[in-house]
Amino acid sequence: MKKIQMLVVLLLTGMFMVSCGGVNACDCVDNEKQMGTTDFDADLQKDCLDHVEGLSEIEQLNFAQEMLECM
Numbered sequence: 001m002k003k004i005q006m007l008v009v010l011l012l013t014g015m016f017m018v019s020c021g022g023v024n025a026c027d028c029v030d031n032e033k034q035m036g037t038t039d040f041d042a043d044l045q046k047d048c049l050d051h052v053e054g055l056s057e058i059e060q061l062n063f064a065q066e067m068l069e070c071m
Helices: 002-019 027-031 042-053 055-070
Strands: none
Touching: 002 042, 027 055, 042 055
16 A cells, blocks of 8 residues: 555656656656665656756756755
């Protein structure tokens, strides 16, 4: 039951982030830490990658810095 609740929370979080116009660097880091577990969200990972690809080089560096601060 707990896994189902976590899945629902992750899906709602992903939907909320997309509706807010972007992804959060810390959410991307947290999701990456979950890789290989049932809590990993492949859709969120794709959103994170798509977000980074759409940034300029300087924006990518800033986003990377934000991600480092989340670790």
